[in-house]
Amino acid sequence: MMRILHVDDESLILELTQLFLERTGEMQITSCTSAEEALGLIETAEFDAVISDYEMPGMNGIDFLFELRSAGIPIPFIIFTGRGREEVVIEALNQGADFYIQKGGEAKSQFAELRNAVRRAVEKHRFEQEVRESERRITEIFHHLPDATFAIDCSGKVIAWNRAMEAMTGVAAGEIIGTGAHAYARPFYDVSRPSLVDALLHPDEEVPSSYTLVQREPGLIIAETAEASLNGEQVVLWAKATLLYGEDGNVAGAIESVRDITAQKQAEKEVISAGEYRRTLIEAHIDPLVTIGPDRRISDVNAATEALTGRTRDTLIGTEFCALFTDPVGAEEAYWKVIADGTVREHPLVVRGVDGGIRSVLFYGTVYRDGEGETRGVFAELHDPLPGGEGSGECGTIGSPLAEAVSGIVAASVTAGSADAFLKAALEAVQDLPEIGGGCIVRYDEHGTLSVVRQEDCGPFDEIVPGLQGYEGSPVAPFAEETRDGRGDPVVHLPLTDGEEALGLLCLSVRVPDLSVYEGHVALDLSADLIGALYVQMRRNREGEAAERIAALHFDIVAHDLANAVSAALGYADLIDEMVDGEARIVAEKMTRAIRKGQEVIRNLKTLRKIGEIRNGTAALQEVSLDAAIKNEISHFPGIEIAYAESGAVVLADDLIGEIFWNLFDNSVRYSGKGVSILVGVREDGDRVEVMVEDDGPGIPEKICEDLSSKVRGHGLCIVRDLAACYGGGVSIGDRVPGRPREGAAVGITFRKAEGGWSSSVGLSGEDVGVPETRV
Template sequence: MIRTLVVDDEPALLELSKTFLEKSGEISVDLADSALSALDRMKSASYDVIVSDYEMPGMDGILFLKKLRESGRKTPFILFTGKGREEIVIEALNSGATFYLQKGMDTKTQYAELISKIRIADLQFRAEKSVQDSRQQMETILSFLPDPTLAIDNSGNLILWNHAARELTGIAAADMLGKGGYIYAVPFYGKPRPLLVDLILHPDEQSLTRYTVLENSATCLMAECGVDLPDGRHRVFWGKATPLYNPDGEISGAIEIFHDITEQKRIIDEHKLARESLARKNEEILSHNKKLAATEEVLSRTLDELRQSHRLIQESEQKYRILVDTLPDALLIHDGEKIVYGNPAACAMFGVDQHSLVRIPLASLLGNGAGKTIAALSGAAAGGASPALPLEFSVKKPGGETVWLETTVSSLGNDRQARVQLFFHDITKRKLSEDHAASKHNEAERYAHALDRANKNLNLLYSITRHDILNQLTVLTGFMELSEAGITDPVLKEYFKKQKCAAQAIYRSILFTRDYQALGIHEPVWQNLQDLICCVTAQATAPGIRFTIAAEGLEVYADPLFEKTFYNLIDNSLRHGHQVSAITISARKDDSGVTLVYEDNGAGVPRDEKARIFERGYGKNTGLGLYLVQEILALTDISIKETGEPGHGARFEMQIPERSYRLTTVPARKSSAGESSPLLPP
């Protein structure tokens, strides 16, 4: 028996789930009416599978899942809920959910699928545990090999770092496993770079030049290389790398083993260095006499160069003086204690002449607050500190006017005398503009926050109400299914049939409100049309329908609900097309943009109904499908019309304007639902 815990805040749904699951004869069911109750039960009991609702008071299903995973429990987890939003599905799977199953109106089918998911989850969990035990045994053997050993997978991520590697580098396996991008080379070489284990998988002649290669084949790569370890030791290693294979004989990664040959290499290198040293000494003696002869000529040329340099320095100093005196920004030169120079712009800014400027302390000139800070930065720069970031502060000019200045402090780089230069740029206008903009921005944010809060409250109310209605509909239809099995009166059976039709109509209307509520909430995004349609046709329940898609390389800027367009068009064909066997979706470029065409080979649309099929409430089913299609497309100015011939199939043309599409160049692919081709030419 598969021991299963079912968690849901609806007592009726708990009772219904227990009834259906235990009827299979393979599953025993315990019930919990909240996530907290389930966690309490699991303190004293263990389960093979957990089935949980999403929206529950106190703790929702995903938070419940995260609590389980954080506690170390890997029990298979199936999220069984009426919520069908994509972000909930993604978050559930990312949080470790085994399966995601959405509640629907067909109670028998959904519980049959749930039973199947429970069986698969249990078998899968048991198989994975067996494989994990076997792999753990192999990893233990590799971990205790005497030589440092490491291994990577085909993606370049580290999967083995044994004890000998840890002792050599001082880095534990937990800090290295799972890392890629050659990070595992850093403990050896101080930076990411390919090792032999990488080069056996992805040969690179340039990278191999760093090694002394001893053997190089498809199945073995041996080489020698010197390594500077983190503790300062220089070691020479002989390394050997070979591929790893999976049970199917395919390469799944590679393994490398190191062996320390430092001592052998040291002896060989010492002999080589001794011979080279003797040869160099001989060459030095021979060249010494030539150098002495050339020294006098070099000294003579050096004296001439010094005279020339002195003249160039005098000319450069004169040019620099002219440049500084004409700068629009104020410049002060400070020696760490006092001002030694100020350009005319500085004299004008601070309202003093050159003679008085050099007698005023920097802190007094700028005011006690900013002046002390800049004086400290000036002293630090004079002492060799790195240039400080620009500093903004305000000062009062002699006339009483307050101005904002931006100053930068940097060293002049004079080794004989430590001096710094201070540039002051007037940013008063910019500061006033920033203050005004900040005030406007804060006001706009307050309005936006209030509006967003109101929208969230309304959406929450709609979501809770819709969720409760759908839960009760599930309970209602479930008990109707159970009740109908025991009724033989044909009149009552007909009543039950009409009741089920009414419940299904309510269900479809509620789903429409969910889709319509989400319409326009999120910003439009670029969507790959070929991938989107292939995904929709693969998921559509359309047995016997052949789909042909010709939209490769086309991306459409549309609302995130854009995929609902094709779900509704396919549903329209199946409901009203009468024996549809083929559906074609194609795109062609024209003068006004791109025309996207959806057509089937069914009965088509009568001429007198073409103008009304997009009206809300018109039609034989809910009357909402094509209305929703039109509303989704209109958000990004995409129009739609029906242009088919009655009796020859329905044909819907969607006109996409220039700003709402873009073309990419990719090879044609085949979808699982049918054929695909590139974008058709005009």
């Protein structure tokens, strides 16, 4: 119902107009006889439009309109008067009148024209209000984007600069909006220069050499640069540029989002450095070292293991550990004893080399755990037996004190679930030396306060530890040759250092009368250096992981809020789409498609973060019913013909498995229309399960197949590819009808069949996963 205020000093006109306009039931008329009275009514009630005479006692219709517009009241206004002078018409329209209708003539036609004018004015006003509200919400979304973002038009002038950009650069939006000549680059590079948006708006131009290109496709460029600075400090920036479209569907400019990834890049370097450092230590170890997964398959070895077995690292990884030995059953028993007891020492086994030769070894095993303390496998060392110990299962100290200590410390760095657990395990490794009576580790925090890490049986050190306060920060430990523990044994204090300052002390009592002639002293010094270096690295890794967890939490919060805002915007866009027609409907449909694309981007971002968790080993795989996963995603596509016969298959995956089928179904509908027919089939083959999704659409373009075979990430089939790889499977693409690419597509996804038992954590880095083999 439209509420209309009619102002005229002639009562008969008021009554006649009310009679004609209220006949259809779509309008409700309120009448008054002066502009002054009308102003009072507008203050106390809401109206959708005003019909006003021009010539009235006191304030005329034009003055009345001027008062409304001066007060900021944009209500639709129709002049309905018997005065037809051209200058009155022009003045009315100049003051903001929507229509000018002249009284007189045939009443039915006259009031039909007035009714149509009112209806059109009200609908136009409501549409403009909805558009303004939608634009306001979109503007709010833009300003609340977590990434610093700006936009330029096709001429290069800045047209938007959000709050995150203000915070990052210190440049207020009011200072830079409207400027051109690459002014948006100055806060980052101290000079005006082309940026990523310029390369996007001008495809014939190259991306500036200061950027490292990450991804480029029509309408999108993602790159990184290390040549920027913020607040006088060199930073690494991630930037994404996308095209901006106007209401007519043509390119109106470009948007660039910028993110400071300096800390992330530094963390990546430290993680790589830590991995290289640990790898170097493992490779330098003189004894064979083997990491065994929960499926009893080898996940890593060092060069000494290659030499022992005569096989390369690549051929060993993935093979059954127990198959290396002449007695696989005995090796499996040793493995399960480690799982049950936490450690096994000096278990005799015989290795069979690739050339058929055999060699006796002693198996040392300990469990390794994830950050939650869950057992994830076994870390094993294979030592040569000492003379006289063969067959007894017992042996003395293996090798020199240095070899024994390094072996235990390196094993601790691999198996410990935290930096504190590493210190305890490393201390235990050193205390296993026969000449060490007891010990503890004194650790200093950033305030110089000491805390003690010790094993249960570490000797009577309670009287010694308080005297160690005050040595924090010094790379030189107090000389302790005259210090004795409660048993009377001499005590040595060894600094745990990162190379510059002492983070703590390794305190050991030695069962020798004179430390000055103790031959193992150098070995203990080196052990302490190794413990200090690995402890610092592990602590930095944990700090990096904590920062990543905080960043992930922030991402989840922002993604949730952004998803809600986009959903609200989509709701308003759908309302506008229902309310308008013609050209306005086309614009509304384009706005709806753009907002839906935003929803898809948010969904893909969440999926990519979860894929990252799987690659980093922080998400465990579990048994998942294919029937439940596929049927759940089918329910999200009502009205689409999707045929699926239940299979009862159970695979290793997680709660993201649905994203595989959602993306495949969505691609079929997107490229083939709602009339597409989709067929889903399941086939089991040994320890693998293959799901085939076929449609009768136009097939998959060759360009998309090329992208799938590259390292492009983040959309459609690429997400299907990455998830399949994380689950230990792969993707194949073909024609539904062989040799006829335009008669439909067939996409196959393979999974590992779940056989019960272990809940397997993938534990792969991004480099380990890489790009899976994709058969096209």
